Amino acid sequence: METAILADGSTIEYLPDMIGEGVMKQVYFTADKSSVICFYKDENAGTDVNRMQRLEKILGAFNPTTDKTGEYFKQLFCWPTAIVVKPKLGIVTPTYPGNYFFETGFLTGKEKESTWFVRPKPRSMLPPEEQGNWINYLKICILLARSVRRLHQAGLAHSDLSNKNVLIDPISGQSIVIDIDSLVVPGLFPPDVLGTRGYIAPEVLTTIHLPLKDPKRQHPSATTDQHALAVLIYQYLLGRHPLEGPKTYPAASAEEQERLEMGSKALFIEKPSDTSNKPSDLKIPFTALGSHLSNLFQRAFINGLHSVNERPTARDWESALCKTWDLLYPCHNSYCPSNWLILHDTSNVKCPFCGSKPQGTIPILRLRSERRSGQWTLDTQLVIYHNIYLFKWHTFGNVFPGETADRTPQAYCVFHEGKWLLINLNLTSLTSPGGNLVAPSPQPGQPGQAIELKDGISFRLSQEPNGRMAEVQMLKLSH
Numbered sequence: 237m238e239t240a241i242l243a244d245g246s247t248i249e250y251l252p253d254m255i256g257e258g259v260m261k262q263v264y265f266t267a268d269k270s271s272v273i274c275f276y277k278d279e280n281a282g283t284d285v286n287r288m289q290r291l292e293k294i295l296g297a298f299n300p301t302t303d304k305t306g307e308y309f310k311q312l313f314c315w316p317t318a319i320v321v322k323p324k325l326g327i328v329t330p331t332y333p334g335n336y337f338f339e340t341g342f343l344t345g346k347e348k349e350s351t352w353f354v355r356p357k358p359r360s361m362l363p364p365e366e367q368g369n370w371i372n373y374l375k376i377c378i379l380l381a382r383s384v385r386r387l388h389q390a391g392l393a394h395s396d397l398s399n400k401n402v403l404i405d406p407i408s409g410q411s412i413v414i415d416i417d418s419l420v421v422p423g424l425f426p427p428d429v430l431g432t433r434g435y436i437a438p439e440v441l442t443t444i445h446l447p448l449k450d451p452k453r454q455h456p457s458a459t460t461d462q463h464a465l466a467v468l469i470y471q472y473l474l475g476r477h478p479l480e481g482p483k484t485y486p487a488a489s490a491e492e493q494e495r496l497e498m499g500s501k502a503l504f505i506e507k508p509s510d511t512s513n514k515p516s517d518l519k520i521p522f523t524a525l526g527s528h529l530s531n532l533f534q535r536a537f538i539n540g541l542h543s544v545n546e547r548p549t550a551r552d553w554e555s556a557l558c559k560t561w562d563l564l565y566p567c568h569n570s571y572c573p574s575n576w577l578i579l580h581d582t583s584n585v586k587c588p589f590c591g592s593k594p595q596g597t598i599p600i601l602r603l604r605s606e607r608r609s610g611q612w613t614l615d616t617q618l619v620i621y622h623n624i625y626l627f628k629w630h631t632f633g634n635v636f637p638g639e640t641a642d643r644t645p646q647a648y649c650v651f652h653e654g655k656w657l658l659i660n661l662n663l664t665s666l667t668s669p670g671g672n673l674v675a676p677s678p679q680p681g682q683p684g685q686a687i688e689l690k691d692g693i694s695f696r697l698s699q700e701p702n703g704r705m706a707e708v709q710m711l712k713l714s715h
Contacts (some may be wrong), residue, residue, distance in 0.1 A: 238264075240326070243292075243319040248273070249329065257479045260418075266328070271317065274417075275326035282325040291319050291327065293421045296407045308639045312383040314414045327417050336403040338411060350399040353406060354471035368406020370574035370589070371564065374473040375409030378557045383413050384465050385550035388458045393420035395456035398432035398463035399471075403447055426455040434477055434498065437463040438542055440498030443690045462547040466536035469553060471669055473525060477492055478537050481505040481513030504537035524588035526563055526580030528556040545645065558637050562630075567592060579619045582711055595713050599649070599689045602707040603697075605633030612705050620649045620656065620689070626697075631663065634702040647697075649689070656710075660684035665699035 237249050249267040256263040261274040283289060293315060298373035300306065309315075310330075320326035336348050342361040343352070349513045352358045359367055380402060387394060394401070394413065401415045420426045431440065446453040454460075470478045479502050487493035503513040506522055523530045532548040540547035548556075564581040567587040574589035579598070580610035586593050599620040604612035615633055618626070625645040629637040646662045660666050661684055666674040668687055676684040687695055697703055 238323075240320045241322040242328070243321050248318070248320075261326070265331075271330055273320055273326050273328055275320070275324055279324075282690065287325075287487075290419070290421050290424055291316070291417060293424070294321065294392075294416060294419055298392055298419075298421060300386050300390055303374070305639045309383070309386055309519045311410070312379055312386075312412060313416060314412055315416050327418075332403060332412065332414070335405045335408055335410060338362075348403050348405055349422075350402045350404055350468065350472075350706070353404060354399050354475070355477075356475050359475065366407070368409070369576075370473075371576045372406045372409035374557065374561060374564075376404050376406070376411045377469045377472050378554060378561065379409075379411045380413070380468065381465065381550050381553035381557055383411070384461055385472070385554050386639075387419070388461070388550055391422045393456055393461050394418075395420050395426065395429045395460075396431050396435075397461050397468070398435035398709050399468070400432050400470065403434070404472075420456050420458075427459070429456060431456065431460075431464075433494070434480070435464040435467055436460070436498065437544070438502045438588060439500045439544060441495050444495065444499075445621075452691045459544040459547060462540075462544075462549060462558060463536070463570060466533070466548065467552055467554060469529075469557075470522070470533060470537075473529075474520060474522060476505070476515070478504055478506070478533070479513075481515050483513040500542075502541055504541060506533075507538055508561075521590045524578070526560050526578045528559045530562075532556050555636075558629075559616050562616060565598065565619050566621055568594065582709075585711070585713055593713070597656070598711040598713065600709045600711055603630060604705045604707060604710060605702065606705070615704065622649070622651045624649050626658075631697045631704060632700070633704055647684075656689040657686040658689055659686045665697060665703070667696040667697070667699060669693045669695045 237253050240248050240250055243247060243295060250273050251266045251267065255265055255272070257439060257698070264273045266273060284519050289492055299315065300309045301313065308350060308617045314329050314332060316327040317331050318328040320328060332347065338344050338346050343354060350361060384394070384397065387618050397413060397419050402411055402413055404411045412660055419431050430436065430444070439454040440456065440460055443454045467478060474613055478496055481503070485493060485496040485501055487496060503510060505513050505518065522533045532552060535546055535548050560578060563580055564576050567575055567577050567590060569587065569590050569592040572587060572590040572592065574587070577587040577589065579585055601618040601620060603615050603618060611695045618630055626647040627637065628642050628646060629635040631646055635641060644662060645657055647660050647666070649656065649658050660674050661677045663676055668674055674685045674687055689708050689710070694707045697706055
Protein backbone atom coordinates (compact mmCIF):
# COMPACT_ATOMS: atom_id res chain seq x y z
CA MET A 237 0.00 0.00 0.00
CA GLU A 238 1.26 3.48 -0.93
CA THR A 239 0.40 6.81 0.75
CA ALA A 240 -0.35 10.13 -0.92
CA ILE A 241 -0.51 13.54 0.76
CA LEU A 242 -3.41 15.85 -0.11
CA ALA A 243 -3.32 19.65 -0.42
CA ASP A 244 -5.08 20.01 2.96
CA GLY A 245 -2.33 17.96 4.69
CA SER A 246 -4.36 14.78 5.11
CA THR A 247 -3.25 11.45 3.66
CA ILE A 248 -4.88 8.79 1.51
CA GLU A 249 -3.75 5.24 0.84
CA TYR A 250 -3.71 3.80 -2.67
CA LEU A 251 -2.86 0.49 -4.33
CA PRO A 252 0.57 0.39 -6.01
CA ASP A 253 -0.59 -1.18 -9.30
CA MET A 254 -1.53 1.29 -12.03
CA ILE A 255 -5.02 0.51 -13.42
CA GLY A 256 -5.04 2.89 -16.38
CA GLU A 257 -3.08 5.49 -18.28
CA GLY A 258 -4.07 8.36 -20.57
CA VAL A 259 -2.07 10.98 -22.44
CA MET A 260 -1.89 13.24 -19.36
CA LYS A 261 -2.39 11.01 -16.29
CA GLN A 262 -1.71 7.66 -14.62
CA VAL A 263 -4.52 6.17 -12.54
CA TYR A 264 -4.46 4.16 -9.28
CA PHE A 265 -7.22 2.81 -7.03
CA THR A 266 -7.50 4.13 -3.48
CA ALA A 267 -7.41 1.42 -0.79
CA ASP A 268 -11.20 0.93 -0.69
CA LYS A 269 -11.58 1.35 -4.49
CA SER A 270 -14.32 3.98 -4.02
CA SER A 271 -12.03 6.59 -5.62
CA VAL A 272 -9.03 6.78 -7.91
CA ILE A 273 -5.91 8.93 -7.79
CA CYS A 274 -4.85 10.40 -11.13
CA PHE A 275 -1.20 11.52 -11.11
CA TYR A 276 -0.06 13.95 -13.81
CA LYS A 277 2.69 12.44 -15.96
CA ASP A 278 4.26 15.85 -16.60
CA GLU A 279 7.06 16.13 -14.03
CA ASN A 280 6.69 19.94 -13.99
CA ALA A 281 2.95 19.82 -13.22
CA GLY A 282 3.58 20.53 -9.53
CA THR A 283 5.30 23.83 -10.31
CA ASP A 284 2.66 24.97 -12.86
CA VAL A 285 0.97 27.82 -10.95
CA ASN A 286 -1.80 28.17 -13.54
CA ARG A 287 -2.73 24.47 -13.25
CA MET A 288 -2.75 24.62 -9.44
CA GLN A 289 -4.98 27.71 -9.43
CA ARG A 290 -7.31 26.04 -11.90
CA LEU A 291 -7.62 22.91 -9.74
CA GLU A 292 -8.23 24.96 -6.58
CA LYS A 293 -11.05 26.87 -8.30
CA ILE A 294 -12.58 23.71 -9.80
CA LEU A 295 -12.71 22.08 -6.38
CA GLY A 296 -13.70 25.30 -4.59
CA ALA A 297 -15.66 28.31 -5.80
CA PHE A 298 -16.82 26.78 -9.12
CA ASN A 299 -17.80 23.33 -7.83
CA PRO A 300 -21.44 22.43 -8.71
CA THR A 301 -21.40 19.29 -6.53
CA THR A 302 -21.28 21.21 -3.24
CA ASP A 303 -24.38 23.45 -3.41
CA LYS A 304 -28.06 22.59 -2.85
CA THR A 305 -28.28 20.62 -6.13
CA GLY A 306 -24.87 19.04 -5.53
CA GLU A 307 -26.12 15.50 -4.92
CA TYR A 308 -27.96 15.59 -8.26
CA PHE A 309 -24.90 16.79 -10.19
CA LYS A 310 -22.62 14.23 -8.52
CA GLN A 311 -24.50 11.74 -10.74
CA LEU A 312 -23.78 13.76 -13.92
CA PHE A 313 -20.11 14.70 -13.34
CA CYS A 314 -17.12 12.72 -12.16
CA TRP A 315 -15.96 15.78 -10.22
CA PRO A 316 -12.55 15.79 -8.46
CA THR A 317 -12.81 15.65 -4.65
CA ALA A 318 -9.20 16.47 -3.61
CA ILE A 319 -5.81 17.63 -4.89
CA VAL A 320 -2.79 15.38 -4.32
CA VAL A 321 0.57 17.12 -3.75
CA LYS A 322 2.87 14.16 -2.93
CA PRO A 323 4.46 11.95 -4.22
CA LYS A 324 3.52 14.25 -7.13
CA LEU A 325 0.65 16.43 -8.30
CA GLY A 326 -2.62 14.66 -8.96
CA ILE A 327 -6.33 14.61 -8.20
CA VAL A 328 -8.71 12.27 -6.42
CA THR A 329 -11.97 11.51 -8.25
CA PRO A 330 -14.82 9.08 -7.52
CA THR A 331 -14.64 5.70 -9.26
CA TYR A 332 -17.07 5.58 -12.20
CA PRO A 333 -20.37 3.91 -11.21
CA GLY A 334 -20.63 0.26 -12.27
CA ASN A 335 -23.21 0.87 -15.01
CA TYR A 336 -20.56 2.75 -17.05
CA PHE A 337 -18.61 -0.47 -17.66
CA PHE A 338 -19.60 -3.05 -20.29
CA GLU A 339 -20.98 -6.23 -18.74
CA THR A 340 -21.02 -8.47 -21.82
CA GLY A 341 -19.25 -8.96 -25.14
CA PHE A 342 -15.65 -8.33 -26.20
CA LEU A 343 -15.48 -5.06 -24.21
CA THR A 344 -16.48 -6.58 -20.85
CA GLY A 345 -14.98 -4.48 -18.05
CA LYS A 346 -14.10 -1.55 -20.33
CA GLU A 347 -15.56 1.97 -19.90
CA LYS A 348 -18.63 2.87 -21.96
CA GLU A 349 -17.04 5.69 -23.92
CA SER A 350 -19.50 7.43 -26.24
CA THR A 351 -17.14 6.36 -29.07
CA TRP A 352 -18.89 2.98 -29.16
CA PHE A 353 -22.38 4.45 -29.51
CA VAL A 354 -22.15 7.46 -31.87
CA ARG A 355 -21.59 5.59 -35.15
CA PRO A 356 -23.48 2.62 -36.62
CA LYS A 357 -20.44 0.38 -37.20
CA PRO A 358 -18.99 0.29 -33.65
CA ARG A 359 -22.53 0.25 -32.20
CA SER A 360 -23.39 -2.83 -34.31
CA MET A 361 -20.34 -4.65 -32.87
CA LEU A 362 -21.82 -4.46 -29.38
CA PRO A 363 -24.16 -7.12 -27.96
CA PRO A 364 -27.81 -6.02 -28.51
CA GLU A 365 -28.38 -5.74 -24.75
CA GLU A 366 -25.56 -3.17 -24.49
CA GLN A 367 -26.86 -0.98 -27.34
CA GLY A 368 -29.90 0.36 -25.47
CA ASN A 369 -32.98 1.77 -27.17
CA TRP A 370 -33.44 5.07 -28.97
CA ILE A 371 -35.56 6.73 -26.26
CA ASN A 372 -32.63 6.30 -23.84
CA TYR A 373 -30.34 8.24 -26.20
CA LEU A 374 -32.86 11.09 -26.07
CA LYS A 375 -32.73 10.89 -22.26
CA ILE A 376 -28.90 10.94 -22.39
CA CYS A 377 -29.05 14.08 -24.54
CA ILE A 378 -31.25 15.83 -21.95
CA LEU A 379 -28.84 14.93 -19.13
CA LEU A 380 -25.76 15.95 -21.12
CA ALA A 381 -27.31 19.31 -22.10
CA ARG A 382 -28.20 19.83 -18.40
CA SER A 383 -24.60 19.03 -17.36
CA VAL A 384 -23.12 21.48 -19.85
CA ARG A 385 -25.71 24.13 -18.93
CA ARG A 386 -24.66 23.79 -15.27
CA LEU A 387 -20.97 24.15 -16.18
CA HIS A 388 -21.66 27.28 -18.23
CA GLN A 389 -23.93 28.65 -15.48
CA ALA A 390 -20.91 28.51 -13.16
CA GLY A 391 -18.79 30.37 -15.73
CA LEU A 392 -16.83 27.24 -16.66
CA ALA A 393 -16.28 25.49 -20.00
CA HIS A 394 -15.17 21.89 -20.52
CA SER A 395 -12.50 22.45 -23.23
CA ASP A 396 -12.66 18.84 -24.51
CA LEU A 397 -16.30 17.81 -24.64
CA SER A 398 -16.23 14.74 -26.88
CA ASN A 399 -16.97 11.06 -27.37
CA LYS A 400 -13.96 10.34 -25.13
CA ASN A 401 -15.06 12.45 -22.17
CA VAL A 402 -18.74 11.56 -21.92
CA LEU A 403 -19.47 8.05 -20.65
CA ILE A 404 -23.00 6.85 -21.32
CA ASP A 405 -25.17 3.92 -20.30
CA PRO A 406 -27.81 3.40 -23.01
CA ILE A 407 -29.41 0.60 -20.94
CA SER A 408 -30.60 3.08 -18.28
CA GLY A 409 -30.28 6.35 -20.24
CA GLN A 410 -27.58 7.87 -17.99
CA SER A 411 -24.54 9.98 -18.78
CA ILE A 412 -21.52 11.24 -16.85
CA VAL A 413 -19.01 13.90 -17.91
CA ILE A 414 -15.38 13.07 -17.06
CA ASP A 415 -11.94 14.75 -17.28
CA ILE A 416 -13.08 17.74 -15.27
CA ASP A 417 -9.55 18.87 -14.31
CA SER A 418 -8.94 20.61 -17.67
CA LEU A 419 -11.91 22.97 -17.44
CA VAL A 420 -11.65 26.55 -18.64
CA VAL A 421 -11.87 28.70 -15.49
CA PRO A 422 -12.72 32.44 -15.65
CA GLY A 423 -9.72 34.74 -15.27
CA LEU A 424 -7.15 32.01 -15.90
CA PHE A 425 -5.37 31.22 -19.17
CA PRO A 426 -7.16 28.25 -20.79
CA PRO A 427 -5.50 24.85 -20.54
CA ASP A 428 -3.37 23.72 -23.45
CA VAL A 429 -5.96 21.18 -24.60
CA LEU A 430 -6.44 20.78 -28.34
CA GLY A 431 -9.65 18.78 -28.01
CA THR A 432 -10.71 15.60 -29.78
CA ARG A 433 -10.99 15.08 -33.53
CA GLY A 434 -14.54 15.69 -34.77
CA TYR A 435 -15.53 17.84 -31.78
CA ILE A 436 -13.09 20.76 -32.07
CA ALA A 437 -14.95 23.91 -33.10
CA PRO A 438 -14.10 25.21 -36.61
CA GLU A 439 -12.65 28.49 -35.27
CA VAL A 440 -10.22 26.58 -33.02
CA LEU A 441 -9.06 24.32 -35.87
CA THR A 442 -8.71 27.28 -38.24
CA THR A 443 -6.33 29.11 -35.85
CA ILE A 444 -4.56 26.06 -34.38
CA HIS A 445 -1.33 26.84 -36.31
CA LEU A 446 -0.91 30.22 -34.55
CA PRO A 447 1.31 30.57 -31.43
CA LEU A 448 -0.52 29.81 -28.16
CA LYS A 449 -0.47 33.44 -26.97
CA ASP A 450 -1.37 34.97 -30.33
CA PRO A 451 -4.48 37.16 -29.83
CA LYS A 452 -6.01 35.74 -33.05
CA ARG A 453 -5.75 32.17 -31.75
CA GLN A 454 -9.15 30.82 -30.65
CA HIS A 455 -9.17 28.81 -27.41
CA PRO A 456 -11.69 26.44 -25.81
CA SER A 457 -14.65 28.33 -24.31
CA ALA A 458 -18.39 28.03 -23.72
CA THR A 459 -19.00 28.65 -27.45
CA THR A 460 -16.67 25.81 -28.47
CA ASP A 461 -18.52 23.55 -25.97
CA GLN A 462 -21.77 24.58 -27.71
CA HIS A 463 -20.41 23.23 -30.98
CA ALA A 464 -19.26 19.93 -29.41
CA LEU A 465 -22.57 19.51 -27.56
CA ALA A 466 -24.54 19.93 -30.81
CA VAL A 467 -22.30 17.34 -32.52
CA LEU A 468 -22.82 14.81 -29.71
CA ILE A 469 -26.61 15.30 -29.65
CA TYR A 470 -26.79 14.88 -33.43
CA GLN A 471 -24.68 11.72 -33.18
CA TYR A 472 -26.63 10.13 -30.31
CA LEU A 473 -29.97 10.69 -32.03
CA LEU A 474 -29.04 10.09 -35.68
CA GLY A 475 -25.93 7.88 -35.52
CA ARG A 476 -23.72 9.97 -37.81
CA HIS A 477 -21.40 12.99 -37.70
CA PRO A 478 -22.96 16.28 -38.90
CA LEU A 479 -19.87 17.40 -40.86
CA GLU A 480 -18.43 14.14 -42.20
CA GLY A 481 -19.66 13.76 -45.77
CA PRO A 482 -18.18 12.90 -49.17
CA LYS A 483 -16.81 16.39 -49.93
CA THR A 484 -13.00 16.73 -49.84
CA TYR A 485 -10.56 19.55 -50.51
CA PRO A 486 -7.08 19.37 -52.05
CA ALA A 487 -4.49 19.52 -49.27
CA ALA A 488 -0.80 18.80 -48.75
CA SER A 489 -1.38 16.54 -45.74
CA ALA A 490 -4.10 14.69 -43.82
CA GLU A 491 -3.81 17.30 -41.04
CA GLU A 492 -4.36 20.16 -43.46
CA GLN A 493 -7.30 18.33 -45.05
CA GLU A 494 -8.93 17.90 -41.64
CA ARG A 495 -8.33 21.57 -40.81
CA LEU A 496 -10.28 22.44 -43.94
CA GLU A 497 -13.10 19.85 -43.69
CA MET A 498 -13.73 20.41 -39.98
CA GLY A 499 -12.46 24.01 -39.83
CA SER A 500 -12.67 26.84 -42.34
CA LYS A 501 -14.51 24.80 -45.04
CA ALA A 502 -16.75 22.79 -42.67
CA LEU A 503 -20.14 22.12 -44.27
CA PHE A 504 -23.24 20.58 -42.65
CA ILE A 505 -24.09 17.30 -44.43
CA GLU A 506 -27.80 18.26 -44.44
CA LYS A 507 -27.54 21.90 -45.48
CA PRO A 508 -30.58 22.45 -47.73
CA SER A 509 -28.92 25.09 -49.93
CA ASP A 510 -25.71 23.08 -50.54
CA THR A 511 -26.00 19.29 -50.82
CA SER A 512 -22.40 18.72 -52.00
CA ASN A 513 -21.45 17.13 -48.64
CA LYS A 514 -24.57 14.97 -48.27
CA PRO A 515 -23.88 11.21 -47.91
CA SER A 516 -25.71 9.04 -50.44
CA ASP A 517 -27.00 6.66 -47.74
CA LEU A 518 -28.58 9.27 -45.45
CA LYS A 519 -31.93 7.73 -44.48
CA ILE A 520 -33.43 9.69 -41.57
CA PRO A 521 -33.18 13.48 -41.99
CA PHE A 522 -32.68 15.69 -38.94
CA THR A 523 -36.10 17.21 -39.61
CA ALA A 524 -37.68 13.88 -38.50
CA LEU A 525 -36.81 14.93 -34.93
CA GLY A 526 -39.37 17.76 -35.02
CA SER A 527 -39.11 21.53 -35.17
CA HIS A 528 -37.76 22.08 -31.62
CA LEU A 529 -34.56 20.16 -32.43
CA SER A 530 -34.29 20.80 -36.18
CA ASN A 531 -34.38 24.57 -35.55
CA LEU A 532 -31.43 24.21 -33.17
CA PHE A 533 -29.49 21.95 -35.55
CA GLN A 534 -29.90 24.63 -38.23
CA ARG A 535 -28.61 27.27 -35.81
CA ALA A 536 -25.67 25.06 -34.77
CA PHE A 537 -24.55 23.71 -38.14
CA ILE A 538 -25.73 26.32 -40.66
CA ASN A 539 -25.97 29.76 -38.99
CA GLY A 540 -23.56 29.10 -36.11
CA LEU A 541 -20.98 26.83 -37.69
CA HIS A 542 -18.76 29.80 -38.56
CA SER A 543 -20.58 32.48 -36.50
CA VAL A 544 -20.12 31.50 -32.87
CA ASN A 545 -22.72 33.92 -31.47
CA GLU A 546 -25.47 32.17 -33.45
CA ARG A 547 -24.95 28.82 -31.71
CA PRO A 548 -27.68 27.45 -29.42
CA THR A 549 -26.79 27.43 -25.72
CA ALA A 550 -26.89 24.29 -23.59
CA ARG A 551 -30.06 25.68 -21.99
CA ASP A 552 -31.62 25.99 -25.47
CA TRP A 553 -30.85 22.31 -26.08
CA GLU A 554 -32.13 21.22 -22.67
CA SER A 555 -35.43 23.04 -23.24
CA ALA A 556 -35.88 21.80 -26.84
CA LEU A 557 -35.06 18.21 -25.86
CA CYS A 558 -37.61 18.29 -23.02
CA LYS A 559 -40.28 19.69 -25.37
CA THR A 560 -39.40 16.98 -27.90
CA TRP A 561 -39.74 14.31 -25.17
CA ASP A 562 -43.36 15.45 -24.78
CA LEU A 563 -43.97 14.63 -28.48
CA LEU A 564 -42.91 10.97 -28.15
CA TYR A 565 -45.40 8.32 -29.25
CA PRO A 566 -44.90 4.52 -29.12
CA CYS A 567 -44.36 2.77 -32.45
CA HIS A 568 -46.35 -0.46 -32.31
CA ASN A 569 -44.41 -2.20 -35.08
CA SER A 570 -42.63 -5.03 -33.22
CA TYR A 571 -39.76 -4.89 -35.73
CA CYS A 572 -39.14 -1.14 -35.26
CA PRO A 573 -35.51 -0.50 -34.24
CA SER A 574 -36.60 2.52 -32.20
CA ASN A 575 -40.03 1.63 -30.71
CA TRP A 576 -40.76 5.38 -30.52
CA LEU A 577 -41.39 8.21 -32.94
CA ILE A 578 -41.61 11.97 -32.50
CA LEU A 579 -45.13 13.01 -33.46
CA HIS A 580 -44.34 16.46 -34.78
CA ASP A 581 -46.29 16.53 -38.05
CA THR A 582 -49.99 15.76 -37.52
CA SER A 583 -50.63 15.80 -41.29
CA ASN A 584 -48.22 12.91 -41.91
CA VAL A 585 -47.81 10.65 -38.86
CA LYS A 586 -45.18 8.08 -39.81
CA CYS A 587 -42.30 6.43 -37.93
CA PRO A 588 -39.02 7.55 -39.56
CA PHE A 589 -37.21 4.49 -38.21
CA CYS A 590 -39.41 1.75 -39.72
CA GLY A 591 -41.92 3.54 -41.97
CA SER A 592 -45.03 2.21 -40.22
CA LYS A 593 -48.04 4.46 -39.63
CA PRO A 594 -49.86 4.50 -36.27
CA GLN A 595 -53.61 3.89 -36.34
CA GLY A 596 -56.55 4.92 -34.21
CA THR A 597 -57.07 8.13 -32.26
CA ILE A 598 -54.27 10.03 -30.52
CA PRO A 599 -55.13 12.84 -28.06
CA ILE A 600 -52.82 15.85 -28.05
CA LEU A 601 -52.95 18.32 -25.16
CA ARG A 602 -52.16 21.86 -26.25
CA LEU A 603 -50.94 23.49 -23.04
CA ARG A 604 -51.59 27.22 -22.69
CA SER A 605 -50.50 29.82 -20.13
CA GLU A 606 -52.29 33.06 -19.22
CA ARG A 607 -49.69 35.68 -20.12
CA ARG A 608 -52.21 38.53 -19.73
CA SER A 609 -55.61 38.35 -18.11
CA GLY A 610 -57.90 36.34 -20.39
CA GLN A 611 -55.17 35.73 -23.02
CA TRP A 612 -54.04 32.09 -23.14
CA THR A 613 -50.84 31.61 -25.15
CA LEU A 614 -49.76 28.20 -26.49
CA ASP A 615 -46.64 27.08 -24.59
CA THR A 616 -46.11 23.49 -25.59
CA GLN A 617 -47.86 20.26 -26.56
CA LEU A 618 -48.10 16.84 -24.97
CA VAL A 619 -48.83 13.78 -27.10
CA ILE A 620 -50.93 11.30 -25.11
CA TYR A 621 -50.49 7.52 -25.06
CA HIS A 622 -51.74 4.84 -22.67
CA ASN A 623 -50.33 5.27 -19.11
CA ILE A 624 -48.45 8.54 -19.75
CA TYR A 625 -47.94 10.71 -16.65
CA LEU A 626 -48.39 14.47 -16.33
CA PHE A 627 -46.02 16.37 -14.01
CA LYS A 628 -45.86 19.83 -12.48
CA TRP A 629 -43.94 21.16 -15.48
CA HIS A 630 -46.98 20.32 -17.60
CA THR A 631 -49.38 21.83 -15.06
CA PHE A 632 -47.63 25.16 -14.46
CA GLY A 633 -46.15 27.57 -16.99
CA ASN A 634 -43.30 28.62 -14.66
CA VAL A 635 -41.95 25.14 -13.81
CA PHE A 636 -39.03 23.71 -15.82
CA PRO A 637 -38.22 19.97 -15.70
CA GLY A 638 -34.66 20.59 -14.47
CA GLU A 639 -32.65 19.33 -11.51
CA THR A 640 -34.90 20.93 -8.87
CA ALA A 641 -38.24 19.81 -10.37
CA ASP A 642 -40.73 17.80 -8.31
CA ARG A 643 -41.00 14.48 -10.14
CA THR A 644 -44.20 13.34 -8.40
CA PRO A 645 -46.82 12.37 -11.04
CA GLN A 646 -49.81 14.74 -10.95
CA ALA A 647 -52.17 12.81 -13.27
CA TYR A 648 -52.07 10.08 -15.90
CA CYS A 649 -53.94 9.17 -19.09
CA VAL A 650 -55.42 5.80 -20.09
CA PHE A 651 -57.43 4.32 -22.93
CA HIS A 652 -60.28 2.54 -21.13
CA GLU A 653 -63.35 0.92 -22.65
CA GLY A 654 -62.99 2.88 -25.87
CA LYS A 655 -62.45 6.24 -24.17
CA TRP A 656 -59.39 8.36 -23.43
CA LEU A 657 -59.38 9.48 -19.79
CA LEU A 658 -57.18 11.89 -17.82
CA ILE A 659 -57.17 10.57 -14.24
CA ASN A 660 -56.27 12.93 -11.41
CA LEU A 661 -53.69 11.94 -8.80
CA ASN A 662 -52.36 15.06 -7.10
CA LEU A 663 -53.85 18.09 -8.88
CA THR A 664 -55.66 20.06 -6.17
CA SER A 665 -57.67 22.31 -8.49
CA LEU A 666 -58.13 20.34 -11.73
CA THR A 667 -61.33 21.71 -13.21
CA SER A 668 -63.61 20.00 -15.75
CA PRO A 669 -64.67 21.73 -18.99
CA GLY A 670 -67.97 22.49 -17.24
CA GLY A 671 -66.21 24.21 -14.34
CA ASN A 672 -66.44 21.47 -11.67
CA LEU A 673 -63.52 20.46 -9.47
CA VAL A 674 -62.13 17.00 -10.32
CA ALA A 675 -61.06 15.32 -7.08
CA PRO A 676 -57.48 14.06 -6.67
CA SER A 677 -56.49 10.62 -5.35
CA PRO A 678 -58.28 9.91 -2.02
CA GLN A 679 -55.19 8.05 -0.80
CA PRO A 680 -51.82 6.98 -2.29
CA GLY A 681 -52.16 4.23 -4.85
CA GLN A 682 -55.78 5.01 -5.66
CA PRO A 683 -56.93 6.97 -8.73
CA GLY A 684 -58.83 10.22 -8.35
CA GLN A 685 -61.67 11.40 -10.55
CA ALA A 686 -61.30 11.62 -14.34
CA ILE A 687 -61.97 13.89 -17.31
CA GLU A 688 -62.85 12.24 -20.62
CA LEU A 689 -60.67 13.66 -23.39
CA LYS A 690 -62.81 14.78 -26.33
CA ASP A 691 -61.91 16.81 -29.37
CA GLY A 692 -62.10 20.57 -28.83
CA ILE A 693 -62.66 20.62 -25.06
CA SER A 694 -60.59 22.85 -22.74
CA PHE A 695 -60.02 22.50 -19.01
CA ARG A 696 -57.83 24.04 -16.29
CA LEU A 697 -55.07 21.80 -14.93
CA SER A 698 -54.76 24.17 -11.99
CA GLN A 699 -56.54 27.31 -10.76
CA GLU A 700 -53.36 28.42 -8.95
CA PRO A 701 -51.08 31.20 -10.28
CA ASN A 702 -49.31 30.07 -13.49
CA GLY A 703 -51.72 27.10 -13.77
CA ARG A 704 -52.17 26.00 -17.39
CA MET A 705 -55.19 25.40 -19.57
CA ALA A 706 -55.26 22.17 -21.62
CA GLU A 707 -56.97 22.20 -24.98
CA VAL A 708 -57.66 18.75 -26.47
CA GLN A 709 -57.08 17.85 -30.10
CA MET A 710 -58.13 14.29 -31.08
CA LEU A 711 -55.96 13.18 -33.97
CA LYS A 712 -57.90 10.54 -35.96
CA LEU A 713 -55.64 8.38 -38.07
CA SER A 714 -57.13 6.36 -40.90
CA HIS A 715 -56.40 2.67 -41.37
